[in-house]
Amino acid sequence: MSIFHITDTPDWGQLKINLTSRIHAHPIENARISISYTGVPDETLEELTTDSSGQTDTINLPAPPIEYSLDETNELQPYSEYTISVKAAGYESIQIAGAEILSTVTAIQNISMRPLIPDTNQNSIYVIPAHTLYGNYPAKIPEEEIKPLTESGEIVLSRVVIPEYIVVHDGSPRDSTAKNYYVRYKDYIKNVASSEIYATWPTNTIRANVLAIMSFTLNRVYTEWYRNQGYDFTITSSTAFDHKWIPERNIYDSISIIVDELFADYLARPNVRQPILTQYCDGRQVQCPNWMTIL
Structure with a gap:
């Protein structure tokens, strides 16, 4: 499959980032965030700071033409990939490589940060794999759409419950x-x-x-x-x-x-x-x- 290059005539997608503490889910203010192309991680495109709600402004980022994701015969990558690096006082740094930006829609990146352990310099790195419609993944193993519930000792809920x-x-x-x-x-x-x-x-x-x-x-x-x-x-x-x-x-x-x-x-x-x-x-x-x- 062919890869989208930023030198192509792009459309635009949007990105908004929300930061919270993993311990109390409190918003993290004044975090420093840098955005770069995943293929060129050392060249910063955007620098953002979170507000009192732990949120950044919504920014525009180049993305492949929207037709790439709407045409089922298309083999070109329909999204661009960005690396998001986050630093906040008192928290572990975090880097997410491969955030996917599609044309015309807003990508929402929710990040829950771990409080920093004293006298350490920890950094969490996540690499997002290809979208299932673009990458290669194992095919689903067929199953019956209605499961038999007659086996002895089977544990089954008495009613359908929407779990939290x-x-x-x-x-x-x-x-x-x-x-x-x-x-x-x-x-x-x-x-x-x-x-x-x-x-x-x-x-x-x-x-x-x-x-x-x-x-x-x-x-x-x-x-x-x-x-x-x-x-x-x-x-x-x-x-x-x-x-x-x-x-x-x-x-x-x-x-x-x-x-x-x-x-x-x-x-x-x-x-x-x-x-x-x-x-x-x-x-x-x-x-x-x-x-x-x-x-």
């Missing part, structure tokens, strides 16, 4: 070295949607995909699918088993608004209590007859 938090295992289920993350349900859905669809798509297309992601996730919650197999998490970040979730990745305003609108909804069959395990594929890199496609 879920536990995300950042790897395949059997990878015991992968880290577990406690993530707010809505934040998880926003992260997955931003990782698996493009925020430039029409509103109703985004809405349909978000609904599918939520229904799949709530099926895992309702059936306690992984806990019933002896694991201590709700869902994984492996595309072979679940959806792609990426620590510290940016989300988008167009997706965030729709998740806030639909967060308590899911898909179900008549006379079936559990949410449908709504599996889908991109319809281009992976073909999946009789499944939903996101393109």
Whole structure:
């Protein structure tokens, strides 16, 4: 696949950054933030400072033409990649490489910073992998959309519950070295949607995909699918088993608004209590007859 170069005639996307303390979720004021191209990390493009709410101004950044993300036959990278470096007094420095900026939409980078341990100089670095519609990821392993709930000893919730938090295992289920993350349900859905669809798509297309992601996730919650197999998490970040979730990745305003609108909804069959395990594929890199496609 070809890579977008900034010398091409660009469109513009937007970026807004929100900083909070990991301990008390208080906003972090007067943090110093530098923005650079991920391919040229030492050349600063923008320097920002957070206000009393822990937020920066919304800035414009070059991005590939919007058509790149709307044309399903396009093989050019539809987003530009930036590195965000953050320093704040009393907190560990943090660097996020690969923040994705799409044309015409606002990328929202939420960052939770760890208080600095005295006499240390710590720096956390996160590298955001390629978007699932652009990179190469394992195809979903087919499962039944309605799980049988008749096995002896099975743990199943008595009703569908919208959780406040879920536990995300950042790897395949059997990878015991992968880290577990406690993530707010809505934040998880926003992260997955931003990782698996493009925020430039029409509103109703985004809405349909978000609904599918939520229904799949709530099926895992309702059936306690992984806990019933002896694991201590709700869902994984492996595309072979679940959806792609990426620590510290940016989300988008167009997706965030729709998740806030639909967060308590899911898909179900008549006379079936559990949410449908709504599996889908991109319809281009992976073909999946009789499944939903996101393109």
